[in-house]
Amino acid sequence: MPETPEHSAVAERLYRTLRLIRVVEEEVARVYPTDVIKSPVHLSIGQEFIAAGVCDALEPRDHVSITYRGHAAYIAKGGDLNAMIAEMYGKKAGCCQGRGGSMHLVDSRAGVIGASAVVGTSIPVATGFALAAKRQRTGGVVVCFIGDGATEEGCFAESLNFAALHKLPILFVCENNGYAIHEPLAKRWATDRLCDRVATYGIPTRRIEDGDTVTVRDAALEAVAAMRDGGGPAFLEILCYRWREHVGPNEDFDQGYRSADEKTPWAARDEVARLAALLPPDHVAAIESEIAATVAAAFAFAEASPFPVPEDLYDHVYA
């Protein structure tokens, strides 16, 4: 990235998002053993660069559909952090009033479509948001984040076909971390030509292997611009690596299903550290203290917030 004021501003913005996500999730991991978060957590540590890069290309009128490993995209799209942590604590002030937990984050005001804990299920729902955006002529686009496992569900193929058929403004972003829970791609995919599969629907595709936040951002900007011009859906497959266990706060390289060597190249080019090195140290320090205060405030808010009362159980069954 050339050293221009504009690019510095972008780098600083991307870094701020990346660092915020990382600090939030590390704090989640830190407090998790105390059992204040009574909810399964699926950390995106190591994969944050995708959400940070893609969401930097979006506007407030746009929507993102996130997965149960969705903390990164929720934060990157501007989801309310206090409401997110309060939700994980099961509090009434949570984004779902304690009815969702970590796997069902939502923030309608920020354009975060509610997440599903059933893999792939959010894909057609996101496609429906794109249909509405087109019919209502909002000018908005939808980004549908999925993992590699979701591409194996039938509704993935069904949604690609429908989105392409109706030229819907939706960008499918596959965070390919190589594992569905503990099962590697080699045990699940007949071939790894995912982009080829998607391309048969007439959808432009791109595979990003370099793990670079700016590469991701530029690809998203290009795809979003084409979609706003009526170009129809696009697809990004972005290779990444899950540093922690499938669910929970820990590493799991001692479990035997994958080797720590796999993580080494990804850790060596950790985007959080890499972007920090591009910025003036005093900026990094200022961002650090700002984020530390923001995150501490969010956890304090969650801690201090009241739980729902039992009588709340029956709220919102019907509208």
Added chain:
Amino acid sequence: MTTSTPESASGSRLLRYVDALREAFAQEMERDESVFVFGLDVDDHKSIQGSTAGLLKQFGPERVFTTPLSEDAMTGVAIGAAMAGMRPVHVHIRMDFLLLCMNQLVNIAAKARYMYGGTVKVPLVVRSMVGKSWGQGAQHSQGLHSMFMHVPGLKVVAPSNAHDAKGCMIAAIRDDNPVIVMEHRLLYPTEAYVPETPYAVLPGKARVVAPGGDVTLVGISNMVVECLRARELLSEIGISAEVIDPIWLSPLDIDTIVESARRTRRLVVADNGWTACGAGAEIVAAVLERLGPEGGIAVKRIGFAPTTCPPSPTLEAAFYPNPGTVAAAVHALVRPRDVAWTPDPERTKLAHQVQFRGPF
């Protein structure tokens, strides 16, 4: 908007069930631009037995369009569009196909409002038609309403006549929750007085269709018509049956049924589905719970035979309940010490079913 009943309907004319449905869509689409109708074949020359006829011409292909054969994803698309502020009507020409939609309907549509803390709503209508006769067979005949009644967050309605078909559909389209509509193919040609102006038959109100004192006979969907014929046959032997149409199965107006059963001391539910864990089981259990210690009423569930639906006419006739089997079951309940009685089979046939010549 207050709920409409056939008796209260002014400015009415006789209209077929299928045309009443079509009128509901046309009027609601005219009123509200966010309403759209989609599903396989809604825009073709047969237009779902005529129930979507003319809508494409009137409202254009953005609001009336077919889909790929992708029921799972199309249900999700409808849910997403509904959350984003539209009012989709998703059409399935057979209820059996809803089994392809279960993940989206049960895991998202039913739960979204609750799971997302009241921040979203899903104003979705899912139309599905139950087939019967002419060899519909195992996978074109199932009444699966009880599966949906089981799930909090869904509403379920089964209109039995043209008046309710229009009024329930309008109520469903205006409802802010997902509504599963169970239509019945054999009811499509049946006529009732239907007001020209829009009206709603609202959730949560059953209707006493015909009064009686000896037994409460609850019919679901087309079984309302069959129960009314059974009531006529029973009256010839001096048994007076009160026929109730729940109309909306979820939310269910149990009060009206309890009030009747408390008086008649006998409750029979004739369902358009299997009896095990079915709507009849739910209604019987809810009534007995409500009656509590004063209970002690005689109850009976009637429904499909506990088999898969066979297409051969002789087997099919044995599979379905009919006015004769309903009347016989009621007689056995009311006069348990009498010898069994069954009406003349020729007199149990229903004109609209005898006249039906298909195809579906």
